[in-house]
Amino acid sequence: MTMHDLAVVGGGVHGATAALFAARGGMDVALFDRGPLCREASGVNAGTLTMQMTRVALMPYALRAHAMWASARDWLGHDVGVVVCDGLSLAFTPAEEELLTYRAGKRREAGAPIVLVSGSEARRIEPGLSPAVRLAGHCRVDGYANAYLTGLAYRRALLEAGVALRESTPVRGVTPTGAGFELDTASGTVRARRILLAGGVWIEPMLAWLGVHLPIKTLVNQLVVSERVAPVMRTVVGIANGLLSLKQYPHGTVVIGGGWQGVGDRERGGVELLPDRVVGNVRLACHAIPALRAARMARAWAGLEAETADALPVAGPVPGVEGAFVCGSVHSGYTSGPYIARLLAERILGREPDLPLFPVDRLLSRPRAA
Amino acid sequence: MRITVDGVEWQVEPGEVLSAALLARGRRALRASPRRGAPRGAFCMMGVCQECAITVDGRIRRACVTVVRDGMVVSLEGAGSDKVRMAGAHGA
Amino acid sequence: MSGPLCHRVDLAVLGAGPAGGAAALAASRAGLRVALIDENPEAGGQVWRKPVRPAARSAKADPGEALRADLRAGGLTLLYGRTVWSVGASLDLDLIDGESGRWERVSAGRLVAAGGAHERVVPFPGWTLPGVVGLAGATILLKSHGVAPGRRVLVAGCGPLLFAVAAGLAGTGIDVVGVADLAARGDWLRAMPSLLTRPGLLGQGARWMASLRAAGIPVFFRHALRRAEGATGIERAVIGPVDAEGAPAPGPEHAFAVDALCVGNGLVPGAEVTRLLRAPHRFDRLRGGLVPVTDEAGRTGIPGLYAVGDGAGLRGAAMAALGGEFAGLAAAADAGRLASDAFAREAARLRRAMARERPFSDGMAGMMRLRPAQVRAIPPETVVCRCEDVTRAEIDAAVEAGARDVNQMKQFTRCGMGPCQGRMCGDVAAELVAARVGPREAVGSFTARPPLRPIGFDELMGDFDYADIPIPEPAPL
Numbered sequence: 001m002t003m004h005d006l007a008v009v010g011g012g013v014h015g016a017t018a019a020l021f022a023a024r025g026g027m028d029v030a031l032f033d034r035g036p037l038c039r040e041a042s043g044v045n046a047g048t049l050t051m052q053m054t055r056v057a058l059m060p061y062a063l064r065a066h067a068m069w070a071s072a073r074d075w076l077g078h079d080v081g082v083v084v085c086d087g088l089s090l091a092f093t094p095a096e097e098e099l100l101t102y103r104a105g106k107r108r109e110a111g112a113p114i115v116l117v118s119g120s121e122a123r124r125i126e127p128g129l130s131p132a133v134r135l136a137g138h139c140r141v142d143g144y145a146n147a148y149l150t151g152l153a154y155r156r157a158l159l160e161a162g163v164a165l166r167e168s169t170p171v172r173g174v175t176p177t178g179a180g181f182e183l184d185t186a187s188g189t190v191r192a193r194r195i196l197l198a199g200g201v202w203i204e205p206m207l208a209w210l211g212v213h214l215p216i217k218t219l220v221n222q223l224v225v226s227e228r229v230a231p232v233m234r235t236v237v238g239i240a241n242g243l244l245s246l247k248q249y250p251h252g253t254v255v256i257g258g259g260w261q262g263v264g265d266r267e268r269g270g271v272e273l274l275p276d277r278v279v280g281n282v283r284l285a286c287h288a289i290p291a292l293r294a295a296r297m298a299r300a301w302a303g304l305e306a307e308t309a310d311a312l313p314v315a316g317p318v319p320g321v322e323g324a325f326v327c328g329s330v331h332s333g334y335t336s337g338p339y340i341a342r343l344l345a346e347r348i349l350g351r352e353p354d355l356p357l358f359p360v361d362r363l364l365s366r367p368r369a370a
Numbered sequence: 371m372r373i374t375v376d377g378v379e380w381q382v383e384p385g386e387v388l389s390a391a392l393l394a395r396g397r398r399a400l401r402a403s404p405r406r407g408a409p410r411g412a413f414c415m416m417g418v419c420q421e422c423a424i425t426v427d428g429r430i431r432r433a434c435v436t437v438v439r440d441g442m443v444v445s446l447e448g449a450g451s452d453k454v455r456m457a458g459a460h461g462a
Numbered sequence: 463m464s465g466p467l468c469h470r471v472d473l474a475v476l477g478a479g480p481a482g483g484a485a486a487l488a489a490s491r492a493g494l495r496v497a498l499i500d501e502n503p504e505a506g507g508q509v510w511r512k513p514v515r516p517a518a519r520s521a522k523a524d525p526g527e528a529l530r531a532d533l534r535a536g537g538l539t540l541l542y543g544r545t546v547w548s549v550g551a552s553l554d555l556d557l558i559d560g561e562s563g564r565w566e567r568v569s570a571g572r573l574v575a576a577g578g579a580h581e582r583v584v585p586f587p588g589w590t591l592p593g594v595v596g597l598a599g600a601t602i603l604l605k606s607h608g609v610a611p612g613r614r615v616l617v618a619g620c621g622p623l624l625f626a627v628a629a630g631l632a633g634t635g636i637d638v639v640g641v642a643d644l645a646a647r648g649d650w651l652r653a654m655p656s657l658l659t660r661p662g663l664l665g666q667g668a669r670w671m672a673s674l675r676a677a678g679i680p681v682f683f684r685h686a687l688r689r690a691e692g693a694t695g696i697e698r699a700v701i702g703p704v705d706a707e708g709a710p711a712p713g714p715e716h717a718f719a720v721d722a723l724c725v726g727n728g729l730v731p732g733a734e735v736t737r738l739l740r741a742p743h744r745f746d747r748l749r750g751g752l753v754p755v756t757d758e759a760g761r762t763g764i765p766g767l768y769a770v771g772d773g774a775g776l777r778g779a780a781m782a783a784l785g786g787e788f789a790g791l792a793a794a795a796d797a798g799r800l801a802s803d804a805f806a807r808e809a810a811r812l813r814r815a816m817a818r819e820r821p822f823s824d825g826m827a828g829m830m831r832l833r834p835a836q837v838r839a840i841p842p843e844t845v846v847c848r849c850e851d852v853t854r855a856e857i858d859a860a861v862e863a864g865a866r867d868v869n870q871m872k873q874f875t876r877c878g879m880g881p882c883q884g885r886m887c888g889d890v891a892a893e894l895v896a897a898r899v900g901p902r903e904a905v906g907s908f909t910a911r912p913p914l915r916p917i918g919f920d921e922l923m924g925d926f927d928y929a930d931i932p933i934p935e936p937a938p939l
Contacts (some may be wrong), residue, residue: 018822036867036870039869039870043873051600055938056939064465093928103936103939132928141517148873151817152874155863156863167864226402227420231492240936240938241936241937251405252875259934259937261708273548275466276549276932277932279565279922279923280931286919286923287928293919293920293923294428294919295430295918295919296881297547297919297922298881298913299883299911299913300912301911354711385514387514390514393609393827394609398694398695399592400593403590404851405850405851408910409591409693410592410691411592411593412595413595413596413599414581414596415599415602416508416581416599417604418580418581418732418915419580419596419885419887420880420881420916421848423881423916424867435502441727449517455557458661
C-alpha cells in the first residue's frame with residue numbers, strides 16, 4: 001500500500017490550497033472530500049474579498065490573501081472570476097458613523113488602507129448609493145470572487161499538481177500508527193505520514209478522531225441573489241456593523257449577504273431560511289442601493305461557516321499528535337483562506353512560515369481525559 | 371383601456387393577460403437573452419419559464435401572469451436586456 | 463408596514479387546480495379551517511383554467527366552473543393572485559398579494575402541496591426562437607385567452623395535448639401545417655385498452671383526429687423536430703423520422719414555413735415544495751421524473767406535509783381530484799377532526815375510484831414519458847438552459863471536467879442558475895449528465911431553494927423605515 005506524504009481531509013479552500021502548495025513543494029499528497037471540491041462554505045459563500053469585514057487580528061493575512069486572489073490566474077492557474085474594485089462601508093445614522101469611525105480606525109491601524117469619506121464623496125465613488133449615506137469607509141483593496149467557480153479552478157490546479165484527488169470519498173476515521181496515519185475511507189484504508197484536517201465546521205468531529213475536543217460553532221449564513229439585471233452598482237458595499245455585503249457580478253446578478261442567520265447545523269447543512277431575515281437583509285440592501293428595488297430575487301440559500309470560541313482561526317499542528325495538522329474556522333475564511341492555508345503548507349513542508357500560525361492549544365479548555 | 375408599449379399607445383380589453391395581448395398584436399419577440407442576446411418570446415404561459423419577464427411600470431414582471439391595467443407602461447427591454455450581455459458564461 | 467399579515471388556519475393548500483381544489487373542499491367539509499392559495503386570479507389550475515374571454519370556451523358542463531363555485535360557496539380563505547416565495551420547516555408560507563403588494567403569512571402546521579406540472583420540451587436547435595411555445599402554453603393561450611400563437615402553425619411532440627392543440631387551432635381557422643407525433647400509430651393502438659376505460663375522453667380524442675382529417679392536416683407519426691429557423695422569430699420548422707426510442711432515424715425530412723410552433727414532450731412534476739422541505743423523493747420516469755414518496759393519501763415523509771396532483775407525479779386531472787380529496791380527508795383525520803371509521807369508508811370509496819381511473823392515467827403518462835434516446839440525440843450547440851444560454855456541449859464539457867452530479871455541473875456552467883431556477887431545463891440536464899455518469903438517482907436534481915417563483919425585491923420588502931430593520935448585532939472586530 002502506498003504511503004502518502006500528506007493526506008488532506010476536506011476539499012474546501014483551506015484543504016485544497018494546502019494540498020496544492022504541499023504537492024508543489026514536492027510532497028505526495030492525497031485529498032479527500034465526502035462530496036465534490038468546494039461545495040460547502042467555499043462554494044456557496046458570498047465571495048466577498050473585503051478588508052472592511054475582516055477581523056483586525058487577521059488583517060495582515062487578509063491583505064496578503066487578497067493579493068493572492070487578485071493574482072489567482074498566476075498561482076492557481078485558473079479563473080475564479082475575481083474582480084478587484086473599490087469597497088464602501090456605509091453609515092446611515094449618527095450611531096453608525098461612530099461605529100464606523102471606530103472600526104475603520106482599528107482596521108486602518110492593522111494595515112487596511114481605509115479612509116473615511118463623506119456621503120457625497122461616497123456617491124461619487126459609487127453612483128448607485130442612496131442619498132441617505134452620511135459617512136463611508138472607502139478601501140481600494142476590496143473585490144469579490146465567483147465562489148461557485150472555486151471548485152472547478154482548484155480541481156484543475158490540483159490535478160495538474162499531481163494531487164491524488166478523492167472526491168465523493170468520505171473519511172470515516174483516522175488512526176495514528178506511530179509511523180503515520182491510517183485513514184478509514186469509503187474506498188478502503190489509506191496510509192499517510194502526515195494528516196491535515198481541513199473540514200470547516202466538521203473540524204470538531206474530525207479532531208475527535210484524534211481524541212482532541214475543539215468546540216466549533218456553526219454559523220448559518222443566508223444569501224440572496226438576483227437575476228441578471230443592467231448595472232446598478234460597481235463597488236462592494238457593506239454597512240458599519242458588517243451585516244451587509246453587496247455587489248453586482250459582471251454577468252449582472254447581485255449577491256446580497258452579510259451573515260443574517262438561517263436555520264441549520266453541521267449534520268443537516270443550511271436547512272431553512274427565515275423569511276423575516278431574508279426581508280430584513282433585502283431591505284438593507286435596497287436601502288443602500290435603491291435601484292436594486294427594480295430587480296427580482298432569483299434564489300436564496302444558506303451556507304455554513306465555522307467559528308471557534310474566540311472567532312479566530314485554527315491553523316497549526318494538533319497538540320500531542322505528531323504529524324497531524326488542522327486548518328480552518330477562519331472568520332471571513334474565504335477571503336483569508338488561501339494565505340493561511342499556504343502558511344500552513346510551508347510549516348508542513350518543514351519551512352518557517354512568513355507570519356505566525358494560529359495554534360490550537362489556546363482553544364483546548366482542558367487536557368482530555370486519558 | 372390603454373397601455374403604452376415602448377412608447378406607443380395600445381387599446382386593450384380589461385382582463386387581458388399581457389403576454390397574450392402582446393402576442394395577439396404580433397409582438398412575438400419580447401426581450402434578448404442576457405448571455406447571447408438572442409431573441410426570446412413567451413413560452414410556457416404559466417409563470418414558470420421566465421421568458422416573458424419584461425419591464426412593467428419600471429419593475430420586472432412576467433407578462434403571462436400580469437393582467438393589463440389602464441395606463442400600464444410596458445418596456446420590452448427589461449430583464450435580460452443585452453446591456454448585461456457578456457462574453458463568458460460567468461462574465462469573468 | 464414591516465411585518466406580514468398572518469392567516470392562522472388548520473390547513474394550507476398550495477395550488478388551486480383539480481388536486482388542491484378537491485383537497486381544500488374535502489378538508490373544509492370535514493371541519494378544518496382551510497386557506498387555499500394560488501398564483502392565478504382564480505381556481506382551476508392549468509387544466510381547468512378560467513377563460514379570460516367567455517367566448518373562448520363552449521358552454522358545456524365545465525368542471526372548472528363547478529370547482530370555482532364550490533370553493534366560493536364554502537367558508538374557505540381563498541388567497542388567489544398570491545405569489546408564494548417561502549415555505550418554512552414549520553410549513554408556514556410567506557406570500558405576496560400581487561394586487562395590494564401586501565406581505566402575508568399562512569400558518570397552519572399542515573400543508574397540501576398541489577403545485578401541478580409544467581412543460582417539458584426536449585431541446586432542438588432553434589427552440590428558443592420567439593413563436594415557439596409549449597403545448598401546455600398553447601392550450602392556455604387558446605382556451606383561456608382565445609389567442610392563437612400564430613397563423614401558420616406546426617404542432618409537435620407527444621401525448622394527447624398534440625391533438626387537442628392541433629384540433630383547437632384548426633377549429634379557430636388557424637392554418638395547421640402538420641402534426642409531428644413522437645409515437646407511432648401503433649403506440650396509440652397499444653394504449654387503446656387503457657383508453658377504453660374512459661370512453662368519454664377516447665371519444666374526444668377521436669373527434670380531434672376526425673377534425674384533423676377533415677381539415678386535411680397531415681399527421682407524421684414517429685417524427686420529431688430536427689430544427690427551427692428564423693431571425694427574430696420562427697420562420698421555418700423541420701421534422702424528421704425517429705425510432706421507437708425517439709432517436710433520429712433515416713428517412714426524408716419535411717420542412718414547413720410557419721410563424722408559430724407548438725411543442726411539448728410531456729410534463730414535469732413541479733415538486734418544488736416537497737424538494738425544498740427535503741421530503742424523501744424517488745425518480746419515476748412514468749410519473750415525469752423526481753416525485754415525492756407518498757402513501758395513497760398523499761402523506762409525505764414529513765409529518766403534516768401532503769403532496770397531491772401532477773406535482774406529486776403525473777396522473778392527470780381525474781386522478782388529481784381523487785388524490786386531492788384523499789389528502790384533504792387524511793389531513794382532517796390526522797388532525798383528529800374526522801373519525802377513523804368515517805375516514806376508512808371514504809378511503810375505500812376513493813380507492814375504488816382511483817382503481818377505475820388508473821389504466822387511463824397510466825396509459826396517458828406512458829405516452830408523455832421522456833425518451834432518453836431523444837435527449838442523447840440533442841445536437842451539441844443546442845441551448846439546453848434557456849435562462850443562461852447553456853448548450854449541450856457545455857454540459858458535456860462540464861462532465862468531462864469532472865462534474866459528477868447536476869449541482870456540480872450547474873456550478874461549472876451556470877446551467878439552472880437563471881430566473882426559472884432549472885425548472886425548464888432540470889429534467890433534460892439531469893438526463894444529459896446521467897447519460898455520461900450513471901443512473902438518474904446518482905446524478906440527483908438541482909437543489910430546490912426559495913423563492914418558489916422569482917419575486918421583485920420591491921414586492922418582497924414593501925414599505926419600511928430604516929430604523930425598523932432588525933439589524934443583528936455587529937460581527938466581532
